[in-house]
Amino acid sequence: MKAPFTPPVRLDIDYLQELYQAGELTPRELLGQLDEYQTAFADRNPWIHYLTPEEREPFLQALEGHSPESLPLYGVPFAIKDNVHLKGIPTTVGNRHISILPEASAFVVEQLLAAGAIPVGKTNLDQFATGLNGTRSDFGPCGNAFDADWISGGSSSGSAVAVALGLVSFALGTDTAGSGRVPAALNHIIGLKPTLGRLSVDGVVPACQSLDCVAIFARTALQANQILSLADQRNPTDPWQRNSRPPRGLVSETFSFGIPPADQLGLTEYPEAKELFDATVEHLEALGGRAVEIDFHPFSEAAALLYKGPWVCERQLAIRALVNAPEQVHSAVVEVLAGSDKYSAGDTFNAQYRLASLKQQTDRIVRSVDIVVTPTCPGPYTINDMIADPIVLNARLGAFTNFMNLLDYAAVSVPGGFLENNLPWGVTLFGFSWSDTELCVLADRLHRRVTNTIGATSDALIPEDRPRTARTLDVAVCGAHLEGYPLNSQLTDRGAVLVRRIRTAPRYRFYALAGGPPYRPGLVRSEHAGVAIEVEVWRMPEDRFGTFVAGIPHPLGIGQLELEDGTWATGFICEPCGMEGAQDISHTGGWRNYMATRSVTEN
Incomplete structure (x- = not known):
């Protein structure tokens, strides 16, 4: 394996903030060092437009008057795929005949600039973001960060390579069919494809x-x-x-993950890729996971619809709005879209009907596990091989990615090790829409088991001072919120997941409150006559807790419950006034036992 590259500064966001706050580095000094460092990678061809000192000066000046701790991305360098607008800098979408001079930056870029980030340049891409390989650009192919003779993946080729080489801290790409994941896998970095519609695509x-x-x-x-x-x-x-929604559920310390069976993986280019995938399964099992084989055929059928169905007409519409003649379009892109005009309105509706049926099938499969794990792509090809066979090889790269947005799943590509040719390979974790954060938390844990370096650099993968799980609260419930009971949906609708079943410390009396349905219990602490009561502990996203509490009716409230193992959990308590007309049911030991005896009595 070639020696890794050593950037002038480790570009992790928290580390840069430490340097800035300590006065050991300034954003201007950092950019000067990166300017010199990036010249060594002209053979990778990651940039279409590298910002001049004059072009980035307004962004440096915008930081004046702000302290490093006042902005979360203060002085953090980033790259922007050249189909995403940066005010005043031409957007080419990888085509020499196009030069859009935007009067405003894309909405997502504006948010990052407001947070203090500094754009470094616009990155190379497969023309019109149509391709997964990085060779379809009028500005030349983008070479892999590890070896310039091999493809970088696409279409967000330059963005991935810039991160992998340590030219920027992060980069924006786009992802329609896999463009934000395939380049990540082939360059040994993280590629996050958020929920479709989560981030604005304005600009x-x-x-x-x-x-x-x-x-x-x-x-x-x-x-x-x-x-x-x-x-x-x-x-x-x-x-x-789209309006945000809570995730279907959090990934707890123990979880199940779906994997395609060996005969559906189709990893023929590199037999050792199957070994790397098996190693990923072992890593996830070591993290508390349980592998479950799933039928991958409906996912593959959905993937085929993207380019063998009427969605190619939508790509054709986008291109026709930008160019006037086919000769202004890269030949491989022309070939991909050839025949798009043959699809009728009826074909479009039939394809949508079929997709709806496949979505029903795949949702059932995804619902049966906590996440699904696949290869990100079969493996890399040389640039020469890709140019010689641009359609077939590119289609292979999308085998595990093309379906993701059609079926509305969130996904993150994670480094999965190295092939025998010393080039990177990756895996993808995916789940229902709005599970982005939960996927990232698990992806981080997996990432640290697989490798100890970042991209093609010598930078160490240093543990970050972040929680092992998304920001959550544990809530103990003892009555109608238990699993299978009428109010449990108030937890699951907020993305809560059952963590454990346990009893309280033997310091509580348990009452069936007057009224209902739904029938509700009340826990009252009693130091001298208390007993242990069965409860369930549910882990809930922190930002959903407020609306949950708002729906709790008097005389119940939220306080701290002592559990039998000596720990404490946020849970339901009852005000003394709630005892009026209540029945002491402490002897039952829990709500399930009480409701069972009540059912027998009523019947």
Whole structure:
């Protein structure tokens, strides 16, 4: 393996903040060092437009008057795929005949600039964001960060390579069919494809507008999630942005993960890729996971619809809005879209009907596990091989990615080790929409088991001072919120997951309150006559807790419950006035036992 590259500064976001706050570095000094460092990688061809000192001066001046601790991305350098607008800098979408001079930056870029980030340049891409390989650019192919003779992946090729080489801390890409994940896998970094519609696409040149989303390339999954949270602001003028929802559920310390069976993986290019995938399964099992084989056929059928169905018409529409003649379009892109005009309105509706049926099937599969794990792509090809066979080889790269936005799943690509040719390989974790943060938390844990370096650099993968799980609260429930009972949906609708069943310390009396349905119990602490009562502990996203508490009726409230193992948990308590007309049911030991005896009595 070639010696790794050593950037002048380790570009992890928290580390840069420490240097700035200590006065050991300034953003201007950092950019000067990166200017010199990036000249060594002309053979990788990551940039279409590298900002001059004059062009980035306004961004440096915008930091004046701000302290490093006042902005979460103060002085953090980032790259922007050249189909995402940066005010005053031409957008080419990888085509020499196009030079859009935007009067405003894309909405997501504006959010990152407001947080203190500094753009370094616009990155190379497969033309019109149509391709997964990085060779379809009028500005030349983008070479892999590890070896310039091999593809970088695409279409967000330059963005991934810039992060992998240590030229920037993070980069924006787009992802319609895998463009934010394949380049991440082939360059040994994190690639986050958020929930479709989570981030605004205002200021992003469309490729397939109904399926486009902004992707994030980062050094670690937690940093990717940090960028996601800062860019995730509501844009009232974007018709494609969706209202946020709680995740279906959190990934707890023990979890199940779906994997395609060996005969559906199709890893024929590199037999050792199957070994790397098996190693990933072992890593996840060591983290508390349980592997479950799933049928991958409906996912593959959905993937085929993207380019063998009417969605290619949508790509054709986007291109026709930018160029006037086919000869202005890269030949491989022309070939991909050839015949798009043959699809009728009826074909479009039939494809949507089929997709709805497949979505029902795949949702049932995804619902049966906590997450699904696949290869990100089969493996890399040389640039020469890709140019010689641009359609077939590119299609292979999308085998595990093309379906993701069609089926509305969130996904993150994680380094999965190295092939025998010393090039990186990756895996993807995916789940239901709005599970982005939960996927990133697990991806971070997996990442640290697989490797100890970042991208093609010598930078160590240093543990970050972040929680092992998303920001959550544990809530102990003892009655109608128990699993299978009438109010349990108030927990599950907020993305809560059952953590454990346990009893309280033997210091409580348990009462069936007057009224109902729903029938409700009350816990009252009693130091001298208390007993242990069965409870369930549910882990809930922190930002959903407020609305949960708001729905709790008097005389119940939230306080601290002592559990039998000596720990404490937030849970339901009852005011003394609630004892009027209540029945002491402490002898039952818990709500399930009480309701069972009540049912027998009533019947």
